[in-house]
Ligand SMILES: Nc1nc2c(ncn2[C@@H]2O[C@H](COP(=O)(O)OP(=O)(O)OP(=O)(O)O)[C@@H](O)[C@H]2O)c(=O)[nH]1
Ligand SMILES: [Mg+2]
């Protein structure tokens with residue numbers, strides 16, 4: 001029995017794939033009952049005959065996760081950047097993108113917004129992600145099938161997770177950045193006649209020692225039930241100049257008189273989209289949850 005340290009590169013139920021520090025990848029299982037490990041976790045294991053038993057996981061520097069009223073779903077651990085991907089040939093889901101951005105803010109993960117498949121045209125009068133770029137979030141239009149050297153520079157030294165709807169091109173982006181990754185894309189799954197989601201579980205691919213990318217299955221919903229009501233306002237960074245100045249010190253910034261956030265929205269200083277999203281989320285997160 002050997003003691004080793006490694007990074008979880010994929011997780012299916014209680015089966016994990018772990019890349020050890022010596023470069024070998026092995027299958028591992030949780031040693032105890034605990035199995036709440038996720039792609040990107042740094043773990044310690046006992047290794048015997050090419051199999052491992054995970055004994056512990058190091059503290060996470062970040063955890064991207066989502067949650068509804070009933071359950072939590074971890075997406076990736078220890079990431080520094082999240083690429084939130086949309087595509088010109090699919091409906092743009094601004095509320096979903098917004099929720100991803102807030103989940104990133106909650107964990108100090110830097111969000112980068114990507115609009116993929118610009119080669120397909122998509123006659124946009126203006127940048128459809130403008131509401132986010134105006135807030136200072138980096139937003140880029142790309143074609144994953146063509147040159148994406150601008151992304152290559154951005155990911156250097158980062159651990160990046162790619163999230164977004166199914167079919168937006170997350171795996172295609174990864175294959176372009178890491179040709180060895182050979183992550184399955186829709187062309188392949190069509191041949192295999194697989195279901196709607198091509199990527200079925202998160203997988204971490206290494207560009208080099210300090211740079212890696214995590215491919216994820218497509219998401220349709222991004223619940224934020226794990227965020228506490230008091231935390232929510234701080235995740236809307238453009239609210240900060242107005243907080244603390246409302247007429248009521250316990251203002252919830254929904255409908256109280258003398259609310260400075262509301263006033264800023266009326267003046268166009270805060271976008272009405274973001275304020276509406278705030279109100280919607282405020283209602284959602286204050287619902288009692290079963291697992292909190
Ligand atoms: N024209 C064009 N097609 C693209 C581009 N990027 C991806 N595609 C195509 O879009 C389809 C979906 O791409 P995937 O990479 O499988 O999408 P995904 O986001 O990984 O999807 P899931 O794994 O289901 O979440 C494939 O047929 C890709 O070839 C692009 O820049 N331009
Ligand atoms: Mg995929």
Ligand SMILES: [Zn+2]
Pocket residue numbers: 246251252253254256258259260261262
């Ligand atoms: Zn207020």
